[in-house]
Amino acid sequence: MAEDDVRQAATSLSGLKDAYIPSVTGSSGLGASSGITLNVPTVFTISAQSLVFNYSQRDYIRAGRLRLQAANLTLVGIRELVEEDTIVSYLSLDSAHLRQAALATQYQYALGLVSVVQDRLAAGYDNELELKKALRTALQIKLQKSQMDSQIATLSEHLAGLTGIATESQLTIPETIPRVQLSSPLPLESALVCPDSPSTLSAQANAKAKLQQAWGDSRYTWRPQVAFAAQYGRISPFNGVSTYYNLNGNYNTLAVGVQIQLPFLDQGRKAKGRESMAEAAHAEHQLASLRNQQREDCVQLQQSFSQLETKGELTRLDQEIARDQLGVVLIHQESGVGTSNAPPVTPKEGQNARIQERQRYLDMLEAEEQLDETKVHLLRQNGKLDEWVGRLSN
Numbered sequence: 068m069a070e071d072d073v074r075q076a077a078t079s080l081s082g083l084k085d086a087y088i089p090s091v092t093g094s095s096g097l098g099a100s101s102g103i104t105l106n107v108p109t110v111f112t113i114s115a116q117s118l119v120f121n122y123s124q125r126d127y128i129r130a131g132r133l134r135l136q137a138a139n140l141t142l143v144g145i146r147e148l149v150e151e152d153t154i155v156s157y158l159s160l161d162s163a164h165l166r167q168a169a170l171a172t173q174y175q176y177a178l179g180l181v182s183v184v185q186d187r188l189a190a191g192y193d194n195e196l197e198l199k200k201a202l203r204t205a206l207q208i209k210l211q212k213s214q215m216d217s218q219i220a221t222l223s224e225h226l227a228g229l230t231g232i233a234t235e236s237q238l239t240i241p242e243t244i245p246r247v248q249l250s251s252p253l254p255l256e257s258a259l260v261c262p263d264s265p266s267t268l269s270a271q272a273n274a275k276a277k278l279q280q281a282w283g284d285s286r287y288t289w290r291p292q293v294a295f296a297a298q299y300g301r302i303s304p305f306n307g308v309s310t311y312y313n314l315n316g317n318y319n320t321l322a323v324g325v326q327i328q329l330p331f332l333d334q335g336r337k338a339k340g341r342e343s344m345a346e347a348a349h350a351e352h353q354l355a356s357l358r359n360q361q362r363e364d365c366v367q368l369q370q371s372f373s374q375l376e377t378k379g380e381l382t383r384l385d386q387e388i389a390r391d392q393l394g395v396v397l398i399h400q401e402s403g404v405g406t407s408n409a410p411p412v413t414p415k416e417g418q419n420a421r422i423q424e425r426q427r428y429l430d431m432l433e434a435e436e437q438l439d440e441t442k443v444h445l446l447r448q449n450g451k452l453d454e455w456v457g458r459l460s461n
Contacts, residue, residue, distance in 0.1 A: 069145040076138040080131035086124060089117035089295065100306045107308060109300035119293040119325060126283030133276035137269045144265030150456050151447045153229045155440050160222040161239035162436040163215055166429055170212040173425035177205035180418035187415060204422065245459060261365040262450050270357050274350035281347045285340030288330045297323040365448050372445055375438040382431040389427040396420040
């Protein structure tokens with residue numbers, strides 16, 4: 068659609084320039100007449116006319132160029148937006164597959180916990196409340212697993228629409244994802260510079276185009292307009308024109324010249340000029356608002372990135388702690404030996420440790436996904452996404 072807008076803007080600009088190129092028309096016709104004709108009948112007529120000079124037309128052409136520039140900038144912004152959407156969708160889908168596998172394992176551990184608590188209940192070591200807690204844990208994980216399946220289906224369908232690849236082929240290849248580049252830190256000042264995005268530059272060009280259009284509308288009166296006109300016709304010999312006009316046997320007629328007009332009163336045009344000026348002022352205010360919003364988004368993304376980096380480090384550390392604790396629990400469980408300070412580890416505690424370790428792993432995957440997505444958003448905000456994608460494709 069953005070490409071269609073570019074073609075439309077280019078065609079509109081071409082039409083404004085073509086006003087200086089003569090348009091040629093031809094007409095022909097025969098008919099009977101009686102008495103003197105109100106218009107000299109011709110067998111055929113060829114006419115040409117064009118604009119020679121108009122103050123407003125120059126402003127309209129400048130406005131057309133700026134509208135084309137705005138459409139091209141919008142196309143750049145849309146292309147980057149599609150690239151961002153595709154990258155983020157692919158990263159989310161890859162993370163969803165990893166979390167799906169982790170949830171499947173965690174669910175098996177939860178079912179194992181339910182079985183252990185049932186055995187302990189039968190042996191009199193646990194009560195009904197502990198069984199309900201174990202069942203609730205299993206149901207929670209089952210719900211998360213179902214939600215993850217739905218998320219994968221949605222992401223696959225969305226990615227298929229972006230790439231044109233069938234949904235059945237939406238399998239990610241983790242080793243092809245350049246996570247090192249995505250996770251590399253951005254210098255703080257690079258984000259805070261916040262260069263104008265293509266959408267902001269497009270709004271700027273559009274505001275200038277509206278201003279040029281307003282100037283053209285307001286400069287209509289008291290400025291000369293020059294037009295070229297030419298006409299050739301072959302006078303009809305069948306309507307008795309020579310009876311009323313002394314043609315001296317010459318049935319050809321030719322007229323070439325220019326027409327100069329000086330509009331000095333046109334209230335409609337004056338009102339149109341005021342309307343266009345108001346639209347130009349509105350576009351300027353929209354541009355200022357867009358720049359402020361972009362600045363806020365840029366600073367917010369930078370702050371979010373810093374927080375997510377810390378959160379990612381925290382979740383990785385929590386996962387490593389949970390993994391180490393699981394290792395200790397499994398060793399004690401297999402040995403079946405307790406100490407003076409700690410009793411032997413029960414199978415219930417072992418299952419809980421496994422579930423906890425998988426939960427910390429899921430938290431780590433979610434934090435990494437959020438960090439990667441924020442990095443991609445920052446790359447687009449700083450105008451680096453298209454360059455980054457270009458490097459990947461080389």
